[in-house]
Amino acid sequence: MRRWLVAALGMAALFATGCHRVEEPLPPLPERLISISDKFFDVAALDADTAIVVGYGGKILRTEDGGFTWARIPSGTDEALYRVRFVDSQRGWICGQDGVILHSEDGGRSWTRQNSGTNAYLFSLHFVDHEFGWAVGDKSLAVHTRDGGRTWTLHKITSAVAEAQSAEEALAEQDPILYDVFFRDRDHGWVSGEFGRLFQTTDGGTTWVARERSLLGPEIVDVLAIPTFFGLSFASANEGVAVGLEGKIARTVDGGRTWKLDAVDAASALTDPLFAPFLFPEGTGWVVGASGQVLRRSxxxxxxxxxxLGMEVATWLRSVTWWNHDIGWIVGGYGLILTTRDGGHTWTPALA
Known part of the structure; x- marks a missing residue:
């Protein structure tokens, strides 16, 4: 009896101790730098391993190991950041909502805000060296610098050559949004935008001429049917492409004086927008767009x-860039960052 009682008391003590044991708190989960809610709008490659990605909510990410690990870089803003461009391994600029322009002189490790002089959305910028740059955006507005962004001058881009327009055309094309800008040197530049706008300058932006009417022909019979063009890229002083709505790709081989629709594989039957092209100097290139569309020209x-891409992509792709013919990057919605190191044969998603 005594032995049974001792055993019972021991069991009771054991259960009592278990019921009153204080659980150790679990360590907090590490914050994910990349999530499905992220929207990435652009990527710049600084060298074979270093890249900068920008996106919604003022987010800037930087990798130094080809995308295996990432660091979040303070931007000082919650505004969407649309474009990032570097002229060398150290000096770069970012533009975005509310006239935001950020500048880095240390390879994207830190950023300071420059005074753009406008609160308009700036969708794209381009620098040809560490001093000369343009940014373009809403309501046909552009800003220009000749001192690396210490000062910016406000412009409104309109065509220096007046063209006869119907009242409907004039109303539709009033203050079109400008989506992209590209300069080959300090004199020669191009801007693409809403209502098919394709502007060209040969004097550093002092004057601009609208060239999109050269697209009129059997496939486009009405000026109002020219698609909006979201992105530009030039392989040389003469050859460039613009991509936009309805899967259209326009091509110039005379420096932007005239444009024609480029050939796309007939079986593709593209209807969704294309957002960004990238051309190599020899004319090969890549284009990305909505619904995970990717095109390539050999x-x-x-x-x-x-x-x-070797995987199902259920989101838009907003930018594509290449460090060389082997190493490239694509970014888009749902926190998507893809990289390749074999010329696009295989693509790997970034996880962080």
């Missing part, structure tokens, strides 16, 4: 063909 004389 030579300057061949049509654009669909390219596989």
């Amino acid at each position: 030579s300057a004389v061949e049509p654009w063909l669909p390219a596989s």
